[in-house]
Amino acid sequence: MEWVGAVGFGLVLLVIIALATSRRKVGSLKDPNTxxxxxxxxxxxxxxxxxxxxxxxxxxxxxxxxxxxxxxxxxxxxxxxxxxxxxxxxxxxxxxxxxxxxxxxxxxxxxxxxxxxxxxxxxxx
Incomplete structure (x- = not known):
């Protein structure tokens, strides 16, 4: 059962990293100073x-x-x-x-x- 929690935690971490990365790209296009x-x-x-x-x-x-x-x-x-x-x-x-x-x-x-x-x-x- 511990491996299920570890895999779940890993997936959540990957999703957060992906969202942060994609937000930075989209944000850079909207920022007028970039x-x-x-x-x-x-x-x-x-x-x-x-x-x-x-x-x-x-x-x-x-x-x-x-x-x-x-x-x-x-x-x-x-x-x-x-x-x-x-x-x-x-x-x-x-x-x-x-x-x-x-x-x-x-x-x-x-x-x-x-x-x-x-x-x-x-x-x-």
Whole structure:
């Protein structure tokens, strides 16, 4: 029975450590005085691209009443990319990092605009 208590204690300890570690990462992104690391910047850019890809895929497959909400989601992702550039600038990123963020936001906007013009129901109108 002692081993059950030891294993339980170990699991609780691991959960506490994991929560503390994840909270520190999330907190660093929210803290305006903390600079973004290159890893955080690239991860946030990857996630932004992933959101854009998912939103565009959903938009391409949307039909009928689903088209407008899917279109709004795609436009929101493009707007989020532009807001993300402001966050990167506000975090004291280097000039190169800000330039890369702007380039990524522009590419996402072009990607979204291209998807919006190619939707089958939009082309029929």
């Amino acid at each position: 600079r973004l690391t290159t890893a955080e910047l690239s991860e946030s850019q990857r996630l932004l691209w992933q959101q854009a890809e998912h939103a565009i895929a959903a938009y391409k497959h949307a039909r009928g009443a689903e088209v407008e909400p899917a279109r709004a989601r795609v436009l929101r992702v493009a707007d989020d990319a532009e807001v993300w550039v402001g966050v990167v600038e506000g975090k004291g990123a280097s000039e190169r990092q800000v330039l890369m963020a702007r380039l990524a936001a522009e590419e996402i906007r072009e990607f979204v605009n291209d998807a919006l013009t190619r939707h089958p129901e939009e082309q029929q109108n």
